[in-house]
């Protein structure tokens with residue numbers, strides 16, 4: 001597997017607060033990386049760096065060996081725990097909109113053949129996430145799990161290579177979450193994605209990840225809590241992609 005992302009001596013600081021310090025990391029194409037760590041460790045900040053929403057205060061991030069441009073590119077998609085959709089648009093229109101913004105950034109609209117192609121692709125993606133029968137529903141008519149499926153469809157319809165998940169299943173019931181685990185594993189395999197997922201659920205991290213990274217501070221100063229930042233304190237290889245894919249239909253019960 002080739003190296004997709006390289007972080008070298010990456011620091012994130014807000015004023016005099018050090019959030020991430022000296023992070024050195026290589027992420028291989030096709031990996032499913034779970035990120036765990038205590039609240040405030042900088043997990044979401046880490047995702048924002050990869051998404052290009054923020055630039056590191058110091059250090060370099062390379063994507064395919066070239067410096068990552070600090071702007072959200074179409075090669076990276078993201079799904080958050082709390083998902084905001086356009087309430088006045090159906091699932092299908094919400095999904096098409098994602099493509100319109102990517103393909104026609106100036107007008108935000110596609111026309112003619114391009115629009116028909118976008119509609120077909122959006123419909124195929126909604127079917128892939130299990131919303132084939134719900135394309136015409138509005139968000140208010142959908143359950144939390146269905147809305148997260150829609151969020152995943154919106155992210156994937158732009159065909160990103162990297163999918164960033166920020167506690168995507170945290171607000172869902174355990175049963176629904178298990179279904180979502182099977183779904184995300186299948187999509188990861190079928191679309192040859194590289195996934196980086198932040199989760200507070202240790203079991204979820206170990207069940208899904210080919211690699212589990214724990215972000216935390218190595219050093220604490222009780223008098224100056226922000227003097228030291230978090231880094232990768234554990235980096236655990238779990239299993240390879242083939243092994244992980246084998247279990248994609250298996251739904252593990254979650255105990256909470």
Ligand SMILES: Nc1ncnc2c1ncn2[C@@H]1O[C@H](COP(=O)(O)OP(=O)(O)OP(=O)(O)O)[C@@H](O)[C@H]1O
Pocket residue numbers: 014019037038039040041042043044045046
């Ligand atoms: N734009 C910002 N300006 C100042 N401080 C920030 C900013 N963004 C994040 N922080 C601080 O950085 C720290 C890390 O935040 P982050 O959201 O990355 O942590 P996290 O590990 O994802 O936390 P949680 O698990 O609670 O979601 C927090 O103390 C937060 O207050």
